[in-house]
Every structure is written in structure tokens, then in C-alpha cells.
Amino acid sequence: MERIEIQGGGCAHCAEKAGTSRREFIATSAASAVAALLLAACGGAQGPSGITGPFSFSVLVSNYPALANVGGIAQVDSGGAPIAAVRTGASTFAAFSLICPHFGCTVGINRSAFQCPCHGAQFASNGTWIGGQRTSNLAAYGTSYDATTNELTITN
Numbered sequence: 001m002e003r004i005e006i007q008g009g010g011c012a013h014c015a016e017k018a019g020t021s022r023r024e025f026i027a028t029s030a031a032s033a034v035a036a037l038l039l040a041a042c043g044g045a046q047g048p049s050g051i052t053g054p055f056s057f058s059v060l061v062s063n064y065p066a067l068a069n070v071g072g073i074a075q076v077d078s079g080g081a082p083i084a085a086v087r088t089g090a091s092t093f094a095a096f097s098l099i100c101p102h103f104g105c106t107v108g109i110n111r112s113a114f115q116c117p118c119h120g121a122q123f124a125s126n127g128t129w130i131g132g133q134r135t136s137n138l139a140a141y142g143t144s145y146d147a148t149t150n151e152l153t154i155t156n
């Protein structure tokens, strides 16, 4: 029986779902294909924020109807990394990684807040953990808004 140890980069949640911790994640060669699929589903080698290295991207706010009003939240992914934008004022926004700080699942938007489908962590619209599975706050990104072009730029 071939033993394969998954080191770093994978999603601990997926390793946990496979029945053990990431460090102890042992599989036969036949099961390793399943492990690879599980890890890929959780973002593979991405870091806890979902993005490795600096980034900056812009979105047209008009493409996201939920951002038309203050308090609105929309998922504005970039390069496969799940990111949420929150309209906090007429010309102000916040942005957060939707990679759950608990075990790396993709956090969902729940009306005016966030909820992780894996273990139930809940986060306020400002990214602060507010209930469910205890964990840290969502990772926040910088934002800038150009009212003349209605363009929101998100950076880390």
C-alpha cells in the first residue's frame, strides 16, 4: 500500500472531511485521486485569504444590482478567489475574502451578513465574526471608489 502525505496548501477542512487531520492525511494511491479532487474543491494551494500575493482589480458597480443601495452585498470574485463587496455609504465600500478563516470553505452571503455553510460561522457585514463556529473575522481588503466611472477597486 502506497502512503501519500499531503503537506501544506490544502484545505484542512477537506482533509478533516476525509477522516483525519491534514498532517495525517494518508491515502492509498487509488484514494489519492479522490483526495486531489477534495483539495481542488477547497481551493488547492491557495492561502487562507484565498489569494496568494498582491492583487488589485476593479469592477463596475452597476454590474452588481445588490450594490445599488447602502448595506448591499455582492460577490465580486477575482481570478477564482471568492470576494464580497459591501456598500457602506454613497461612495464607500468594504471588501472581504469569502474564504472562511475556520477551515477554508467558501462563505455565503446571507441577506445583509455572511454565513459559512460548513460549520455555521456567521459574520456581520463588516466581516466581524458574530456567531456559530468560533473563528476569526473575514480577511478585509482595501477599497477605493471612483464615482465618475462608478468603478470599485479592491486591493490587498
Ligand code: FES
Residues within 6 Å of the ligand: 013, 100, 101, 102, 103, 104, 105, 116, 117, 118, 119, 120, 121, 133
Ligand atoms: S469552514 Fe468551518 S465554519 Fe467555515
